Amino acid sequence: MRAVMMYGPGDVRVEEREKSRIEEPTDAVIRVTAACICGSDLWPYRGAEPLGITPQPMGHEYIGIVEEIGSEVTTLQPGDYVVGSFVASDNTCEICQAGYQSRCVHNVMMGAIGTQAEYARIPLADGTLVKTPGEPTPDLIPSLLAASDVLGTGWFAAVAAEAGPGKTVAVVGDGAVGLLGILAAKQLGAERIIAMSRHADRQALAKKFGATDIVSERGEAGVAKIKELTNGLGAHSVIEAVGTQEAMDQARQAARMGGHVGFVGVSHDVDIDGLELFFSSIHLHGGPAPVRQYLEHLIELIWNREIDPGAVFDLTLPFDDAAEGYKAMNERRATKVLLEF
Numbered sequence: 301m302r303a304v305m306m307y308g309p310g311d312v313r314v315e316e317r318e319k320s321r322i323e324e325p326t327d328a329v330i331r332v333t334a335a336c337i338c339g340s341d342l343w344p345y346r347g348a349e350p351l352g353i354t355p356q357p358m359g360h361e362y363i364g365i366v367e368e369i370g371s372e373v374t375t376l377q378p379g380d381y382v383v384g385s386f387v388a389s390d391n392t393c394e395i396c397q398a399g400y401q402s403r404c405v406h407n408v409m410m411g412a413i414g415t416q417a418e419y420a421r422i423p424l425a426d427g428t429l430v431k432t433p434g435e436p437t438p439d440l441i442p443s444l445l446a447a448s449d450v451l452g453t454g455w456f457a458a459v460a461a462e463a464g465p466g467k468t469v470a471v472v473g474d475g476a477v478g479l480l481g482i483l484a485a486k487q488l489g490a491e492r493i494i495a496m497s498r499h500a501d502r503q504a505l506a507k508k509f510g511a512t513d514i515v516s517e518r519g520e521a522g523v524a525k526i527k528e529l530t531n532g533l534g535a536h537s538v539i540e541a542v543g544t545q546e547a548m549d550q551a552r553q554a555a556r557m558g559g560h561v562g563f564v565g566v567s568h569d570v571d572i573d574g575l576e577l578f579f580s581s582i583h584l585h586g587g588p589a590p591v592r593q594y595l596e597h598l599i600e601l602i603w604n605r606e607i608d609p610g611a612v613f614d615l616t617l618p619f620d621d622a623a624e625g626y627k628a629m630n631e632r633r634a635t636k637v638l639l640e641f
């Protein structure tokens with residue numbers, strides 16, 4: 301099968317690998333019908349994060365058709381159309397039952413398996429995979445693929461930030477997750493949604509997804525602008541979807557006393573001063589999003605065409621051109637890249 305492999309920073313190749321197969325009786329193997337590149341794939345691409353192994357199989361978002369099931373899989377059949385989260389989970393342990401499937405006691409990070417490939421092994425298939433109501437029409441595939449990570453992550457960020465009726469939500473980060481955090485905040489009923497973005501194309505998408513205000517300033521100036529828009533108080537809810545020191549500082553400082561920050565940007569060299577945190581009186585809730593918790597609901601919203609998260613894909617390339625996809629996202633020529641087989 302063809303698969304995307306990363307050999308080092310800036311070095312991505314599509315190569316022939318041994319086809320995925322059942323390894324555990326609880327596994328399924330799916331034929332991936334569309335793959336995509338995540339903002340978090342850019343951390344190792346930029347050399348900001350070491351590779352687990354070299355070469356590293358890439359990709360953790362997926363949609364596909366069940367090809368084969370292990371002997372203990374009971375809820376799936378070959379031919380089922382499925383979506384799963386970027387973390388495989390049993391969906392039965394105490395942590396899963398509490399809604400934190402991404403931290404399941406048996407969790408398997410799909411990034412270690414690699415789903416930018418023609419086939420993928422899905423561990424704990426009964427707990428991980430959610431069937432779509434049928435075979436999706438081609439226009440629904442980008443949105444269903446988005447549910448696997450960026451939409452589910454944006455959704456968790458909005459929930460963690462307690463976005464809802466009467467709330468002002470500020471969103472730090474205009475990548476796919478930040479943009480879909482806006483969509484989620486809108487769905488959850490937020491009154492006002494302030495997108496922090498300096499890029500015209502992303503500002504337009506932010507508005508399409510429900511942003512009511514755009515703030516193009518960053519850092520202290522950005523925080524000052526949020527305060528100006530909220531009677532000097534700051535936002536009730538802030539989504540942090542970047543993972544850098546600047547973004548986390550901006551998110552914490554943009555939240556009002558007693559406000560909530562939902563942080564889902566993968567943290568890289570972020571420090572939080574304890575005394576500053578103490579006196580900020582904010583709630584911080586985040587981490588790897590338990591996307592599995594929201595999948596049924598998100599699939600239903602997409603299937604009924606109530607939301608169109610697939611609009612974050614602004615570049616579609618043939619699978620064999622994956623290296624160009626990484627380059628385009630790294631150079632910010634694309635927000636999110638879909639790879640077609």
Ligand SMILES: [Zn+2]
Nearest residue numbers: 391393396404
């Ligand atoms: Zn679990």
